[in-house]
Amino acid sequence: MHFTSEQRLDDGVLERTFTLGDIPGILWTPPSASASAPVPLVLLGHPPLGLNKMYPRLADRARHSAAEGLATATIELPGSGDRPRLPSVDRARAAMRRALEAGEPVGDEIIDALVLPLVDLAVPEWQAALDALLSLPGIGGPVGYSGGMISIGVRLASAEPRLAAAVLFAGSFIPRATFEEARRVTTPLHVLLQWDDAGNDRQAALDLFDAFGSEEKSLHAHMGGHTGVPRSAGAAAVRFFTRHLK
Amino acid sequence: MHFTSEQRLDDGVLERTFTLGDIPGILWTPPSASASAPVPLVLLGHPPLGLNKMYPRLADRARHSAAEGLATATIELPGSGDRPRLPSVDRARAAMRRALEAGEPVGDEIIDALVLPLVDLAVPEWQAALDALLSLPGIGGPVGYSGGMISIGVRLASAEPRLAAAVLFAGSFIPRATFEEARRVTTPLHVLLQWDDAGNDRQAALDLFDAFGSEEKSLHAHMGGHTGVPRSAGAAAVRFFTRHLK
Numbered sequence: 231m232h233f234t235s236e237q238r239l240d241d242g243v244l245e246r247t248f249t250l251g252d253i254p255g256i257l258w259t260p261p262s263a264s265a266s267a268p269v270p271l272v273l274l275g276h277p278p279l280g281l282n283k284m285y286p287r288l289a290d291r292a293r294h295s296a297a298e299g300l301a302t303a304t305i306e307l308p309g310s311g312d313r314p315r316l317p318s319v320d321r322a323r324a325a326m327r328r329a330l331e332a333g334e335p336v337g338d339e340i341i342d343a344l345v346l347p348l349v350d351l352a353v354p355e356w357q358a359a360l361d362a363l364l365s366l367p368g369i370g371g372p373v374g375y376s377g378g379m380i381s382i383g384v385r386l387a388s389a390e391p392r393l394a395a396a397v398l399f400a401g402s403f404i405p406r407a408t409f410e411e412a413r414r415v416t417t418p419l420h421v422l423l424q425w426d427d428a429g430n431d432r433q434a435a436l437d438l439f440d441a442f443g444s445e446e447k448s449l450h451a452h453m454g455g456h457t458g459v460p461r462s463a464g465a466a467a468v469r470f471f472t473r474h475l476k
Numbered sequence: 477m478h479f480t481s482e483q484r485l486d487d488g489v490l491e492r493t494f495t496l497g498d499i500p501g502i503l504w505t506p507p508s509a510s511a512s513a514p515v516p517l518v519l520l521g522h523p524p525l526g527l528n529k530m531y532p533r534l535a536d537r538a539r540h541s542a543a544e545g546l547a548t549a550t551i552e553l554p555g556s557g558d559r560p561r562l563p564s565v566d567r568a569r570a571a572m573r574r575a576l577e578a579g580e581p582v583g584d585e586i587i588d589a590l591v592l593p594l595v596d597l598a599v600p601e602w603q604a605a606l607d608a609l610l611s612l613p614g615i616g617g618p619v620g621y622s623g624g625m626i627s628i629g630v631r632l633a634s635a636e637p638r639l640a641a642a643v644l645f646a647g648s649f650i651p652r653a654t655f656e657e658a659r660r661v662t663t664p665l666h667v668l669l670q671w672d673d674a675g676n677d678r679q680a681a682l683d684l685f686d687a688f689g690s691e692e693k694s695l696h697a698h699m700g701g702h703t704g705v706p707r708s709a710g711a712a713a714v715r716f717f718t719r720h721l722k
Contacts, residue, residue, distance in 0.1 A: 425686075425695065436682070439697075440671075448709075449671065451685075451695040462719065463694075466712060473708065 231362035243296045245289070250359055253313070254281060255305035258292035259368055262299055268370025270475035271363055273356055273386075274304040275377020277402065278348065280311035291376075294464060298472050301369055305359050307379075308351040319347055326403075330429075341403040345381050349408075353385045360392060372475045376467065380438070381408045387417045395474035396420070397467045400435035401427055401456055412441040419447040420470040422463060427456040477608035489542045491535070496605055499559070500527060501551035504538035505614055508545055514616025516721035517609055519602060519632075520550040521623020523648065524594065526557035537622075540710065544718050547615055551605050553625075554597040565593055572649075576675075587649040591627050595654075599631045606638060618721045622713065626684070627654045633663045641720035642666070643713045646681035647673055647702055658687040665693040666716040668709060673702040 234254075235247045242261035247254065263269045272295055276284045281304065292302035309316035322343035329336045356375075363369050372394035375386050383398045388411045400423045419442055423435050439449045448470075452460050480500075481493045488507035493500065509515045518541055522530045527550065538548035555562035568589035575582045602621075609615050618640035621632050629644045634657045646669045665688055669681050685695045694716075698706050 425693075445699065447671075447699055448706075449695070449697040451697075453691065453693055460694075462715070469708070 231359075231366075239293065241293060241296070243293055245292075250305065250355075250362055253305050253355055253359075254311065255303060255359060256281065256285075256288070256292075257301065257303045257363065257366075258289070258296055259301045260296040260299050263301060263368035265367035268368055269299055269301050270372050270374070270471075271360075271369050272300050272302045272374045272376050272471060272475075273360065274302050275356075275375060275379055275382055276304065276307070277378045278307045278310045281306050282311060291464065294468050295471065298468055298476075300374075300468075300471060300475060301363075303359065303363050305355060308348060308355070316347060316351075318343060336403065338406060342405045342407070345379070345403055345405050346407065348379065349381045349385050352379075352382050353389060356382070356386055357390060360390070364392075374471045374475055376471070378402060381405060384408050384411050384415060384438075387415045387419070388412075393417050395471060397422065397470060399459075400438060401430050404431070404434050404438055409438060409441050412438055413443050415442050416444050418474055419444045420467055421447065421449045422459060422467065423449060423451040424454060424456055424458060425451045426453050429456060477605075477612075485539065487539060487543070489539055491538075496551065496601075496608055499551050499601055499605070500557065501549060501605060502527065502531075502534070502538075503547065503549045503609065503612075504535070504542055505547045506542035506545050509547060509614035511613035514614055515545055515547050516618050516620070516717075517606075517615050518546050518548045518620045518622050518717060518721070519606065520548050521602075521621060521625055521628055522550065522553070523624045524553045524556045527552050528557060537710065540714055541717065544714055544722075546620075546714075546717060546721060547609075549605065549609050551601060554594060554601070562593060562597075565590060582649065584652060588651045588653070591625070591649055591651050592653065594625065595627045595631050598625075598628050599635060602628070602632055603636060606636070610638075620717045620721050622717070624648060627651060627657075630654050630657050630661060630684075633665070634658075634660045639663050641717060643668065643716060645705075646684060647676050650677070650680050650684055655684060655687050658684055659689050661688050662690050664720055665690045666713055667693065667695045668705060668713065669695060669697040670700060670702055670704060671697045672699050675702060 231250050233246050233248045237245050244259045246257045295302050325340045326336050373392050374395045376397040378399040380398050387396045395418045397420045421439050477494050477496050479492050479494045483491050490505045492503045541548050571586045572582050619638050620641045622643040624645040626644050633642045641664045643666045667685050
């Protein structure tokens with residue numbers, strides 16, 4: 231892990247960009263974090279739109295978490311931003327768009343080809359980032375995962391014992407395999423669903439929530455469309471992490 | 477409205493019992509409430525188990541709301557506590573128990589006979605209580621409704637324009653008529669559902685949430701069985717009221 235830039239934001243949060251091998255990432259730490267007072271860490275997932283495009287939303291959430299004494303880190307997804315394209319995923323994305331434009335359902339084969347390669351590639355990268363981040367002075371634990379591409383969150387929660395809590399956004403296509411993995415998840419979960427997200431399969435999201443093996447899980451559904459998660463819901467997600475990570 | 481007792485609780489909350497005609501009730505006001513600084517009011521609903529039995533849970537919730545500057549009032553339901561029994565509702569309750577003990581579904585006729593008479597009787601009583609409460613010095617508005625027997629909350633939200641927000645607990649039988657009334661509700665809603673409540677019809681609760689006409693509505697589902705609503709969910713409900721009533 232190699233830091234490539236550093237700036238102190240107006241609220242005292244330290245924002246550092248880094249590379250992990252050839253993967254770019256960003257780390258935000260609260261002013262209170264120090265080697266003698268390490269803070270918990272939230273891994274901040276996101277849809278495959280590229281870190282540059284996602285930056286305002288991610289930084290906003292990281293600063294809210296920092297106000298509660300949590301560090302936040304994110305990394306570029308495989309095939310996104312300036313990273314090498316993934317031709318098979320690009321082909322699946324094109325097939326998905328053709329289906330949507332034709333008003334046809336997006337079939338399981340397309341969903342599998344669109345999501346599963348990203349999950350297979352991204353999860354070991356998140357785990358490598360976690361190794362590197364936890365070795366930094368000022369970053370302690372426990373660790374949470376928050377974010378979209380719900381299949382990545384499910385795989386990470388089922389595979390990574392260091393994850394103590396996860397906030398998952400049920401707003402993307404869900405491959406069949408993800409339902410099976412969900413049964414093995416025991417991590418405390420806070421699942422967000424936009425009830426009136428026209429492009430999302432609401433019943434699949436409810437079925438996935440039901441499938442999770444976690445004893446502690448909550449589903450918070452709101453109105454406002456795909457990107458209209460209300461501010462109060464963001465604050466509730468931070469409180470969930472505060473309860474579980476502090 | 478006639479006050480029958482008054483005590484100051486250890487956190488400074490003023491608890492007064494009252495009668496409204498022959499209906500007993502309780503009013504909790506925060507220490508800050510005064511004629512020159514009137515506070516918002518939450519009407520606190522409950523299942524038909526009698527105020528005496530429900531008192532610990534109701535007082536706990538009222539004190540949490542008082543800490544946020546909200547007054548809380550509740551009244552005895554028709555047929556509960558020391559009020560005259562409602563023989564037709566008692567017969568429906570016996571029929572419901574027989575069905576449950578026999579492992580049979582509780583039919584719509586039983587549900588209608590169990591719930592609708594209570595809704596028809598209780599809602600005008602809540603409205604009369606609201607008239608009396610809003611005329612007290614120290615009680616201003618806006619007004620919220622919180623509680624179980626979801627059909628009472630739905631009727632009140634659809635019929636009572638003074639209601640600015642409602643927290644509804646989706647944990648009881650839902651008559652078919654309630655779904656129709658739900659479409660006419662436009663009040664901001666915060667709906668609580670216990671996901672693993674074995675005695676509750678989860679799909680009916682989800683359908684009812686979907687039916688509400690409110691532009692702002694949220695569904696918070698948790699684990700823990702019928703009575704196991706987590707503390708964090710209670711705090712979130714108070715925050716919902718704080719956003720809408722203050």
